[in-house]
Amino acid sequence: MDHIRPLPAYLVQRYHGWRATSFAENRSWYRRLADEGQRPRAMVISCCDSRVHVTSIFGAEQGEFFIHRNIANLVPPYEPDGDHHGTSAAVEFAVTSLKVAHLIVLGHSRCGGVQGCYHMCSGHAPELDEKTSFVGRWMDILRPGFARLPEGDDATRQQALEFEAVKVSLENLMTFPFIAERVESGDLSLHGLWNDIAEGGLMALDPRDGSFHPV
Amino acid sequence: MDHIRPLPAYLVQRYHGWRATSFAENRSWYRRLADEGQRPRAMVISCCDSRVHVTSIFGAEQGEFFIHRNIANLVPPYEPDGDHHGTSAAVEFAVTSLKVAHLIVLGHSRCGGVQGCYHMCSGHAPELDEKTSFVGRWMDILRPGFARLPEGDDATRQQALEFEAVKVSLENLMTFPFIAERVESGDLSLHGLWNDIAEGGLMALDPRDGSFHPV
Amino acid sequence: MDHIRPLPAYLVQRYHGWRATSFAENRSWYRRLADEGQRPRAMVISCCDSRVHVTSIFGAEQGEFFIHRNIANLVPPYEPDGDHHGTSAAVEFAVTSLKVAHLIVLGHSRCGGVQGCYHMCSGHAPELDEKTSFVGRWMDILRPGFARLPEGDDATRQQALEFEAVKVSLENLMTFPFIAERVESGDLSLHGLWNDIAEGGLMALDPRDGSFHPV
Amino acid sequence: MDHIRPLPAYLVQRYHGWRATSFAENRSWYRRLADEGQRPRAMVISCCDSRVHVTSIFGAEQGEFFIHRNIANLVPPYEPDGDHHGTSAAVEFAVTSLKVAHLIVLGHSRCGGVQGCYHMCSGHAPELDEKTSFVGRWMDILRPGFARLPEGDDATRQQALEFEAVKVSLENLMTFPFIAERVESGDLSLHGLWNDIAEGGLMALDPRDGSFHPV
Incomplete structure (x- = not known):
């Protein structure tokens, strides 16, 4: 050792x-x-980024939030193939064992993972296209989000892709039977948020039209 | 939506x-x-458990720690097979893009994931053995740790398995070429910790004999 | 040599x-x-006194604090006359080049410089009144603080003069155009502190009434 | 306020x-x-730079070091003209009141102040030449050091100027009568050091030939 x-x-x-x-x-x-x-009331899925602190934003005390953090706060689709799925395991444990009431996906501005995905999908980051790139293969989860980006300049589209990281994850969460079921029954509610690091802003996904508005 | x-x-x-x-x-x-x-000095891999707060234990400010949290703070072995590997992606990003100087695996007491693994490996949790159990398949990473547990009562062995979760993860980290290389050159150092939730204790892995001692 | x-x-x-x-x-x-x-978040102006350690009080790590230390933590008024102004140069570099977010003036108890100033202004230290006394001429900066001391016994007035050393410096800082401007825009915040050496106390200047209260 | x-x-x-x-x-x-x-044994004059910590390099405890920090660890020549001279006041207080036995000038690598002086003296930093630039006027102290730099590439000459910042300050210290006198009598000794931040190195000025060698 x-x-x-x-x-x-x-x-x-x-x-x-x-x-x-x-x-x-x-x-x-x-x-x-x-x-x-522990008896946490909510699970938060956020980015590993050192500038995103769910514990300070929500004044989290010990025991309150079950927190999973990965690159770009992504949730892959339901894939029970027997392989290691860290994010799916965290979600399963929170929902079926801990029975959290809220499941929050928290995105953020200036996300390095989302930026990498944007460059990769635009054909400008060949190193992320390689099979051996863990970051590249992880960001594949967000490809459906890139595909539906509106026209616009790069900065606008990249931020839109940060919003998509939240939306794609929420969509993928609904592919898990134990989640869809509890959302249906009202035992679990899903929330999408996006944190503007520079301004300390917090925007919530509006289910009516898929846009984000300040909370 | x-x-x-x-x-x-x-x-x-x-x-x-x-x-x-x-x-x-x-x-x-x-x-x-x-x-x-961001320019974080350290990456921390800890559990999603709501009672483990690296940000409070280390007085973490915005920008200081790149934090990945998953069930039982596990790192799988290096497996560049083109699939989604969230933990490996986080580690790759922290080490190769952000160039963190320290990589800390932080385990903890009363870990529900480790407990599940212990029951599963002892033959008392058939539901975790199922192929569709994400938690079970994720905890498979820790099976080599269970295999080398010393004899003893269940409580002692279960805590020993929490220590193993830290050690197995550190071993697996060294299977990533970009980590072994930087550890070799002195550009990256690895650390193993275990947090006693009830007592607020913090024990560090002693590389000389693999035991944990209070910091 | x-x-x-x-x-x-x-x-x-x-x-x-x-x-x-x-x-x-x-x-x-x-x-x-x-x-x-370097990318320090704060500049601290403290006394040279060997008993005042901003690095231990704030657990300062390499790279965190830009620290200027002089006798009695004084800042002279803005005087761009072409002469050497070490303190003004330090403040200028921290604010305009390093763009620190916080500027902290840290006074302390039992300050020898402040004591000398008190004796000098009371007419009991003629050697400090001499033109050749560097300490005397440096402590001239604090004369406006002495002028507004309340009545009282010497010990009380001397401690009040330590508080004044912090307040006068903060007032003088605001005479620098590049500071006033950034304070105005919210890009820089000023803080006044006083450290009680014997008790390990820390008091902060309350902007509402100019008094100091424990943090 | x-x-x-x-x-x-x-x-x-x-x-x-x-x-x-x-x-x-x-x-x-x-x-x-x-x-x-306080009864400090040594005075240290070092840079404000957040990466230079005399308290950690020398394991300084409360009460041990009287520390003055300014841009580029400079000491101006003896100039008892009745103006505010913060550095001269600090030196006077340490030597005549506290009677320190050692006076250490601690320079360091990658010094922003020295770099600015180098550009200014090379004619590449007109903004530092302006009368209103506090940093520029402060760095004027180092001009005699620039004048005697050997030929060479910019990187080499800039580091040589960091060494000169230590040597010029030590020369200027000897222009203070109360210092020259005590050095003469053996009551005070002067030391010149230079800290390599990247390598954690410490080099001392060798009085025999004016070069710096690892301690």
């Missing part, structure tokens, strides 16, 4: 700072969360 | 609270992060 | 200790900071 | 982390430092 290194000192210090303050103030709550298990 | 619902009011309220306080105080920093792009 | 001596051994030893630990753990991050340049 | 804003939450959190850990562990030492005053 020569490849493992000690934790950098700045993270050790920050951890001890957290333990002495935030943890110390909520000790009994943490113990209860550990003893009784 | 009948399946899309408006954002619950409690989240709308919290978002506006964040925007009026934390965002307002840091407006120019957010704009700069948007304009100049 | 007979006046140059070799570095004392205790500092050589400490440097090697740092290089073998903290630097070694973060090698690629340092290289990146060197290659891509 | 509309221009003053509350301290950003991330700094409030970090401060409380420090207070609960590092401060709490050293409470009596801090109180003693406050009661008995």
